[in-house]
Amino acid sequence: MxxxxxxxxxxxxxxxxxxxxxxxxxxxxxxxxxxxxxxxxxxxxxxxxxxxxxxxxxxxxxxxxxxxxxxxxxxxxxxxxxxxxxxxxxxxxxxxVAARPSNDRNTPSGARRNIHRHYDLSNELFAAFLDTTLTYSSAVFQAFPARLEYLQAAQHRKIDRLLDLARVGEGTKLLEIGTGWGELALRAAARGAQVTTLTLSAEQAHLARSRIHAAGLTDRVEVQLRDYRDIEGRFDAVVSVEMIEAVGAEYWPDYFTALGQALAPGGRIALQAITMGHQQMLNTAATHTWISKYVFPGGLIPSRKAIAEHAAAAELCILADDGYGRHYAETLRLWREQFTAQRPAVTALGFDTVFQRMWEFYLAYSEAGFRSRYLDVRHILLSEGPHR
Structure with missing residues (x-):
């Protein structure tokens, strides 16, 4: 039937x-x-x-x-x-529609398991379709349509915008929540910042440390395998790029509380966050989707309303909020085209046809979300609320 x-x-x-x-x-x-x-x-x-x-x-x-x-x-x-x-x-x-599995919850142990399922697939897999910076988040382009040869510069432009928002410079004590493969930490350290960067991915941590060592910046960057709920110390600036989507709605209060508690007086928080409409978020939160089953278990894209409410509850105020979804659609197109071109290399890594079709669908599915404006990506600047 x-x-x-x-x-x-x-x-x-x-x-x-x-x-x-x-x-x-x-x-x-x-x-x-x-x-x-x-x-x-x-x-x-x-x-x-x-x-x-x-x-x-x-x-x-x-x-x-x-x-x-x-x-x-x-x-x-x-x-x-x-x-x-x-x-x-x-x-x-x-x-x-199926409900989300309870074992996908981002408890401290569940978060490590969920991160492992995606980010520890293979550093070589990600290197096959990302640019040489290994930056796995939206770039900021100067012209459209975007071209692959300009992706590295566009990723640096994005990173520099976030570091500028957080006022990262010589002597800044910076916390990064979500290391990726280390490019933002490297760029911040080159400005003279002292960087502590957190990740739950063992594969990412290993390669990020290697890149930091090769750049001669081990005295300025410390990579920690640590949950955001276990942050120690206070920082002049906090930057977190497309991390909130992996936290899960249940733990957004913990995430924003951790941001606020990590911030030294007068400090600034710069976030890069994917967002969707509030009603769409509520529908998705109760649904086990293809993305949550195969790509990002436990994750949920927030709405701007959810971000504002949780930030306020943590006594943080939003100073700036700028969207640029078209740039993510172009970033994803370039990743998808590069992944398709690298199919033989991906096969040699041991990933079969079913996986490759899954990954192609994931990249196209995400690109479609931004092209249709169902999704957006935003740079959000936070600071302590005026009442603190």
Whole structure:
């Protein structure tokens, strides 16, 4: 029954958007847009009937559908997401979407496990599609469309903006929550800052330390395998890049409290955060999605409202909040194109076709979120509230 319902509802929705290949042959079909080619319609609808949007992504991983313009298909779906299910049936959402698994909660042990599942996959895997800075977050470009040869400069531009927001310079005592592979810490140390940077990824910590040693900056940067809840000391500046999305809504109060407690009087906090609309966030928080199952277990993208409320509760005030989602769409496009070009190298690392299709879907899915403006990415400046 669920398969039959999925065939009717999903087929009708995709056909209405002219996304199904047969629909292009109709007299009113949009012949210019992206299209889905179903290789195994029965399996495709069966997966969606069983697992909803998780099944949609799994069907792509299994090779049951394809598209010559995957981000185009996903962008169109994201732009019309509220129209895909008829209004009278939206109240039945809980009937066909799964709840988030309790073992994905970001407890201290759960957070280490969740970070390990993504960031410890392989440093070589990430190096295959990132630029030489190994920066795994949105860049800031000077011109569009972005070009791969300018990605390194665009990542440095992003890092410099965050360091400028936090007023990081000679002698600054800086805390970074979320090391990545060390590029921000390296750039801050080159300004003369004394950097403490935290990560839960053993693979990232190992490579970041190697890069810091190679740059001759071990006296200025300390990489700690430490949870943000275990921060020690107070700092002139705190920077955290796309870390809040991995915290989980349950622990946002702990995260903002940790930010505030780490800040020395007069200090500044610079965040780079992906955001979504508040109602979309509430819906997603209660749902086990394809992204939470395969890519970022335990994570949740916050809304601007959620950030403002949790910051205020931690006695922090927002001094600046600037969005630049178009830049992330371009960053993801370049990563996706580079990943596709590096498929032979990824295969040699031991990642099979199913994984590669999963990763391609993840990058295109994320790109679509920003192109449709369902998602945004923001630079947010915080300081102590005026009442402290």
């Amino acid at each position: 669920r398969t039959a319902i999925a065939r009717h509802l999903v087929g009708r929705a995709l056909g209405g958007l002219s996304l199904l290949e047969p629909a292009r042959r109709g007299p009113r079909a949009d012949l210019s847009g992206p299209v889905i080619t179903l290789h195994d319609p029965d399996a495709f609808y069966r997966r969606i009937g069983s697992d909803g949007l998780i099944g949609f992504g799994e069907a792509y991983m299994a090779g049951e559908w394809d598209s010559s313009d995957l981000p185009g298909v996903l962008t169109r779906l994201a732009a019309h997401v509220d129209e895909l299910v008829p209004a009278p049936l939206r109240g039945l959402r809980s009937w066909w």
